[in-house]
Amino acid sequence: MSVLTSPRLLDLAGMHLLREDALVCSALEFLPTELFPPLFMDAFHGRHIKTLKAMVQAWPFVCLPLGGLIDLPHVGPLQAVLEALDVLLAQKVRSRRCKLRVLDLWNTGQSFWSMWSGASTHGFSSLGRAPVAEQSSRTHQSLAPLKIYIELCLKKRTLDNFLTYLLRWMEQRKASVHLCCKKLTIFAMPVENITKVLNMVQLDCVQELQVNWIWHLSTLAKFAPLLGQMSNMQRLHLSCIHMSALEKQEQQEQQVVQFTSQFLKLHHLQDLYLDSPSFLEGCLDQMLRFLRTPLDHLAITNCQLTESDLTHLSQCPNIHQLKGLDLSGVTMTDFSPEILHILLEQVAATLQELNLEQCGITESQLESILPVLSCCSQLTTFSLCGNVLSMAVMEKLLSHTTGLINLSEEFYPAPQESYSPHGALHLGRLAQLRDKLTEIMRDLGRPRAIWLSSSPCPCWGNKTFSPEDLFLCHCYLSA
Numbered sequence: 001m002s003v004l005t006s007p008r009l010l011d012l013a014g015m016h017l018l019r020e021d022a023l024v025c026s027a028l029e030f031l032p033t034e035l036f037p038p039l040f041m042d043a044f045h046g047r048h049i050k051t052l053k054a055m056v057q058a059w060p061f062v063c064l065p066l067g068g069l070i071d072l073p074h075v076g077p078l079q080a081v082l083e084a085l086d087v088l089l090a091q092k093v094r095s096r097r098c099k100l101r102v103l104d105l106w107n108t109g110q111s112f113w114s115m116w117s118g119a120s121t122h123g124f125s126s127l128g129r130a131p132v133a134e135q136s137s138r139t140h141q142s143l144a145p146l147k148i149y150i151e152l153c154l155k156k157r158t159l160d161n162f163l164t165y166l167l168r169w170m171e172q173r174k175a176s177v178h179l180c181c182k183k184l185t186i187f188a189m190p191v192e193n194i195t196k197v198l199n200m201v202q203l204d205c206v207q208e209l210q211v212n213w214i215w216h217l218s219t220l221a222k223f224a225p226l227l228g229q230m231s232n233m234q235r236l237h238l239s240c241i242h243m244s245a246l247e248k249q250e251q252q253e254q255q256v257v258q259f260t261s262q263f264l265k266l267h268h269l270q271d272l273y274l275d276s277p278s279f280l281e282g283c284l285d286q287m288l289r290f291l292r293t294p295l296d297h298l299a300i301t302n303c304q305l306t307e308s309d310l311t312h313l314s315q316c317p318n319i320h321q322l323k324g325l326d327l328s329g330v331t332m333t334d335f336s337p338e339i340l341h342i343l344l345e346q347v348a349a350t351l352q353e354l355n356l357e358q359c360g361i362t363e364s365q366l367e368s369i370l371p372v373l374s375c376c377s378q379l380t381t382f383s384l385c386g387n388v389l390s391m392a393v394m395e396k397l398l399s400h401t402t403g404l405i406n407l408s409e410e411f412y413p414a415p416q417e418s419y420s421p422h423g424a425l426h427l428g429r430l431a432q433l434r435d436k437l438t439e440i441m442r443d444l445g446r447p448r449a450i451w452l453s454s455s456p457c458p459c460w461g462n463k464t465f466s467p468e469d470l471f472l473c474h475c476y477l478s479a
Contacts, residue, residue, distance in 0.1 A: 028058040049080050056084035063102040065112050089176045105150040147178045155187035180205035187213050191222050203229035214240040217279050221255035228262035237273040263290035271297040284309035294321040302329035314343040322347040328357035337368035348375045358386030363393045370400040383411040391415045402444040410450040
């Protein structure tokens with residue numbers, strides 16, 4: 001072990017330097033790279049503000065993963081770092097030592113800090129393979145825009161202290177600082193405030209957007225231009241988009257186009273989740289024709305769709321590689337049995353997860369899809385909870401799916417025969433039917449487990465169950 005990498009000497013050096021802020025500031029240009037992370041942590045937790053600022057200005061790594069050290073709602077620790085960055089940003093050239101290009105405010109830097117902090121207790125030899133600072137023979141280097149990475153969660157009517165402070169700091173530095181957000185989550189916040197925040201963000205950095213709040217279609221239309229700027233979006237999740245009864249149909253149609261046309265700009269979209277999108281009924285094709293890329297996962301749930309919508313979905317070229325399809329809560333009772341068969345035929349080669357929960361599927365519709373369902377060789381998860389199936393149809397279903405060796409999670413409704421004519425569930429009768437299903441699976445020759453429920457299974461959503469329902473969901477059959 002070399003003198004410079006001795007953990008004891010590193011500890012002693014750090015303790016000595018932190019006693020003398022002036023000594024640290026003068027020594028940073030010559031300080032071994034290995035000393036920077038542990039010394040920075042000591043300065044940070046010991047509130048050595050002067051040392052902390054000086055170390056930021058001489059940081060020898062490309063990234064400073066500050067999110068792994070601080071609790072973001074508190075402004076204090078961040079303020080010292082931003083003040084140090086002010087000095088850097090004011091410089092026309094950087095010192096030879098400083099390589100800082102990214103300030104990472106995500107809570108993802110623990111591995112970086114734990115690696116260096118473990119030097120004292122676990123030996124320093126393991127750090128020989130650790131990522132080291134970027135080397136350069138130049139005395140100075142031009143200053144490139146600084147990137148700040150943050151995960152944004154907008155969930156209050158007013159911005160919290162941390163975000164308010166950061167945005168105010170950035171207002172005068174937009175040319176030299178880029179605020180990057182890979183994951184954006186929106187809860188309750190007026191669209192005007194959302195726009196104000198996102199005007200400070202490099203929207204082409206957003207890869208995942210999740211809106212977990214009730215929006216009117218008019219609000220979605222106002223937000224649409226911002227969505228169109230998120231050109232690297234990979235996952236989009238929208239919940240509860242309602243239509244206003246006070247708006248004219250022509251106006252609503254324009255709002256739908258304002259939203260759906262933005263998909264033309266999303267060239268990397270892989271996963272699309274739309275929960276309760278009431279505006280899609282009768283016009284799903286408008287959204288589908290704007291899709292630019294093959295999807296991996298598609299969920300359109302808890303809404304009304306027309307038979308024509310499902311036909312357009314089956315004809316969409318961008319669903320042929322789907323791994324996950326969720327149409328739970330879309331009532332299909334009056335649809336032609338062939339429609340669902342054609343749709344599954346398009347995705348049979350790649351489909352891994354299929355959720356047809358609470359779709360009002362009839363037995364004739366289910367029997368229609370059994371042949372193509374047996375061809376879904378990649379299928380791992382399948383749910384039909386919330387539909388009405390007889391024992392005869394369930395036996396056919398088990399027979400057709402017995403060859404799906406990857407199928408490991410099966411969620412089915414309790415057989416129709418488990419209920420009285422008035423809809424009351426008889427647990428004794430269910431137990432008898434369960435034994436019969438076990439015998440059927442044993443005769444089919446492949447061990448498997450299925451879950452029976454009189455309500456949708458909790459694995460597929462946050463729903464309320466009676467004790468009876470919970471008992472059923474935890475009863476599984478195995479051959």
